[in-house]
Amino acid sequence: MAEIIFYGKFQDIIGPSLELELPKDVASLKALDTYLAGAYPGFSGMLSNARAKIVLNDVIVQTDMAISDGDRIEFLPPFSGG
C-alpha cells in the first residue's frame, strides 16, 4: 500500500489522499502519474509540468523514480504564494 497525498487543485480532483495498492505495472512515478490520469479525468501531466513537484518519502524528486508499497508520494501543483 502506498500513501498518496494531494495539495491545492489536485485535492479538488482526487481528494486529500489515497491509500493505494500499487498495481503491478505501476512501479514508477511516471507510471503512477499515468495511472492517476486515467482514473481521474482532470489530473494529467504532472511530470510534464516543470512547475509542479512530486515528493517521494519527504524528498522533492526531479526525475522519474521507482516506487513500491510503503512509499509516501505527494503531488504538489505549481506554487502560488504572496
Next chain:
Amino acid sequence: MITLSAEAFDPYRLLQEFAKSADGAGAVASFVGLVRGEGDAAVSALILEHHPVLTQQAIEQAAQKARQQWDLLDLRIVHRIGHVVVGDPIVLVATAAAHRRAAFESCDMLMDFLKTDVPFWKKELTQHGERWVEPGAKDHRDRSRWG
C-alpha cells in the same frame, strides 16, 4: 524570523518592532501584501494552503539565499495560511541592512521567491465560485532575475 500564521496579523506593528530591534541598521525595507478585492470576479477571500514541512523549509532556504547575497542585519517574514478576507494582509517581508540597496533588493527577491518557489496554494473565493490561482509569466520572469 519566519512565521506562518493561521491568524490575522498586524504587519505595521511587527514592522515597527522589527525596525526598533535592528541594531545598526541604516535601512529597513518592507513589503506588505493584501488580499485584493477589486476586479471582474469580486473576490471575497482567499484560502491559502501550505505543506506541513516543505513550506517552512523553502522560506528558510530563500532567507538563507538572501543572507548570502546581501549583507543583511536581520529579516522578518510573516505569511498567512488558511482563510484570509479581502483587505487583510497576506504577507510581510522586512529586511534590515546598513544601506538601502541591500534592504530593497533582498526584500524584492524574497517576495519573488514567495510567489513562485514556496509551497503555497491560493484559492480565490468569488461571487461566481472558487478558483485556484497560479503565478503568471510575469511572476516567473521576476523570479528569474535572481538566479
